[in-house]
Amino acid sequence: MLTIFLIISFWVGLILGSFLNCLVYRLRHKKTILGRSFCPLCKKKIKWYDNIPVLSFIFLKGRCRFCQQKISWQYPLVELLLGLFFAFSFYWRWPNPSLLLIGKDWIIFFGFVFIFVYDLKYLEVEDIIILPASVLIFVFSLFLGHNYFSLLLTTLIAVAFFGLQYLVTKGKGIGLGDLRIGVFMGVVCGSWPMLLVALFFAYVLGTFVSLPLLLRKKKKMKSMIPLGPFLVVGTFVAYFFGEAIISFYLG
Numbered sequence: 001m002l003t004i005f006l007i008i009s010f011w012v013g014l015i016l017g018s019f020l021n022c023l024v025y026r027l028r029h030k031k032t033i034l035g036r037s038f039c040p041l042c043k044k045k046i047k048w049y050d051n052i053p054v055l056s057f058i059f060l061k062g063r064c065r066f067c068q069q070k071i072s073w074q075y076p077l078v079e080l081l082l083g084l085f086f087a088f089s090f091y092w093r094w095p096n097p098s099l100l101l102i103g104k105d106w107i108i109f110f111g112f113v114f115i116f117v118y119d120l121k122y123l124e125v126e127d128i129i130i131l132p133a134s135v136l137i138f139v140f141s142l143f144l145g146h147n148y149f150s151l152l153l154t155t156l157i158a159v160a161f162f163g164l165q166y167l168v169t170k171g172k173g174i175g176l177g178d179l180r181i182g183v184f185m186g187v188v189c190g191s192w193p194m195l196l197v198a199l200f201f202a203y204v205l206g207t208f209v210s211l212p213l214l215l216r217k218k219k220k221m222k223s224m225i226p227l228g229p230f231l232v233v234g235t236f237v238a239y240f241f242g243e244a245i246i247s248f249y250l251g
């Protein structure tokens with residue numbers, strides 16, 4: 001039974017990953033969400049058989065059928081990642097995969113991947129995705145029995161944490177986008193110890209990745225390195241291993 005669920009959720013993840021790629025492109029270029037997919041390079045419409053997640057990328061050897069220009073690795077990677085995450089959610093929650101739990105996991109994973117890709121690519125955050133996702137996660141958490149006060153407080157702490165840095169660095173070290181990511185982190189973590197775990201891993205990872213880049217002068221200003229992807233990975237660690245880490249240290 002689990003195998004069937006894994007296959008279905010992997011497939012749903014692939015489709016939604018494909019949608020996420022499309023969303024990233026269209027939000028950035030202020031295009032309508034509806035309408036047929038087209039090649040971002042030559043603008044030719046993509047046939048349905050060239051639009052199958054991951055497989056089409058392999059068959060076309062990563063190039064557009066018409067203009068032969070290279071298609072970004074982002075496309076198959078995002079699809080595959082979301083497929084794996086969605087399937088993993090079922091595996092993780094088994095044998096009690098309630099609709100609420102899976103729904104919450106999937107919204108969170110979608111948000112994670114969206115923030116990661118968008119911030120990495122454009123150094124920006126899209127409110128139209130991140131805020132509704134945060135509200136949904138909040139509502140799902142309430143139905144799952146989470147304490148609403150703790151959820152709100154954690155969100156407030158996260159926003160205040162980034163807000164303070166924003167004020168101190170006068171917006172140079174941290175952007176307003178990170179405050180919005182703070183909202184998302186707050187509702188995903190749901191409690192301040194979990195938030196602490198998320199921030200800890202985000203900043204440790206951020207330091208490890210940024211230091212060599214800064215030393216080699218590849219990136220001139222600190223503000224050129226987006227914080228979002230690190231925050232996402234940190235929150236990801238907290239979401240999966242937070243409880244284990246906390247109980248390990250607090251006994």
Ligand SMILES: [Zn+2]
Pocket residue numbers: 039040041042043044064065066067068069
């Ligand atoms: Zn093309």
